[in-house]
Amino acid sequence: MTPDSQHKQQLAGYYSSRSVTYDTESSFHPRLAHHLVEQIRLRPGQQVLDIATGTGLVAIAAARQVGSQGFVLGLDFSDEMLKQAQRKADFLNLENIEFRLADVEAVSLPAEHFDTVFCCSALVLLSDIPVALKCWHTLLRVGGSLAVNGFSEYAFVASMVMHRVAAPYGVSLTAWNYPTGTPERFHQLLAAAGFQNIQITAKQFGGYLSLEDLKKWWRLPSDRPNPFDRPLLALSETQLQQLQREYFAELEAIATPQGVWNDITAYTAICRK
Template structure:
């Protein structure tokens, strides 16, 4: 299998995965809260033009559209047809006419340079390859003086997926990790600086919680079906190896149990950068 085919397979897995997760915005308050906070970070004004990357079910796009009003506009881009179908339904229910949705790959889509006042990417960074390259592309889409607002996970976030990454190394496999690009505030700042952004602000919010051992064990299925894990982990294993990896995962979990349960850190970074006016 060549690199191009692997890349295409991965993108298809992402689309299929999120086609099955169209109710994620109803799974507790996490996603709505993060979307709302990210919007607050970007100081949207009426009449502005917004690009929402990995728009999903439109949490950011809809709230942004309500702020910019009919004199402004929002473009939402996502790979998943199922996500966009739900987003269309929510947009219609809200009576909004200033949102355009595009089913496309944000890594290859062609958009006019200097055309957006704000660009958002909420919870989508882990699924986008070569983040530095794509940030430079998105930098071009922004008007001078425009603002980009992204979220990223800290290196301490999700002890369970980090545990899976460690197990993979025992088999000579390297799973992609968000910690490489957004693992610390310093890495987040460097990421935006390298792309050309200035007046960078990085803030964090903790969404961590305790899980029972049983709940943590049940996460195994979610992880191995996640495209980030599946194409780099599951497809390299036979049934016996996968069962052995699962046993290691369960064994490690038992060492993490406390009276409150197993702590799952979920530190989220809000990354905001400005495109200089004189460039």
């Protein structure tokens, strides 16, 4: 198995493990999806592709807007996430939507077929973002729109702290939000894939988290299905215990009476082919 295939398999497993609780873990994912769909004026009859559809948060909202004459196709790595999406679509009696298990980085669909392509909360997780963007570009009709989001390089406090405390141990954790970490960097990615009329806006989805909840985030590497945490498996048990103490200590150092501020600055990009 190639590293790329292994990454995709691990990513699918990670999200499958979260499929039942994904929509209710917090209000973050539904709010982010709702905001992305709001940025595009979908019209009845349009053809829509939702990349990394997950539990169908974006796809279902889009299907309700394009109506019975339109169609929405949702693709995802995770079959368990797709099962949740299908259950929700069935409950709403939506007949203009389909979900498929697929490699979202190498989509095999007719060129210039879709009016709009969405990708919510997943671009930064892909193994080859430039290749994926170019693939999606070919699927859009001329004048069609891509709506995609990413995150600031300073987003998600637990991840930021873990990166800092792991570095002295020689562990280099992937800075998965780096490619979209600034509006300029995000713009360059999209322009290189051929997109035009690129507009990027920022919105804060963060808030304060309790110190107790952040400490619960700690898990042993063997219990971490997230592929981005795999380098921690190289550490010994003694090192992991020390790493945990340092992780907790840094969180305590930045805690306030309100809790620990968890920045989630999301950048939303709307662009055209």
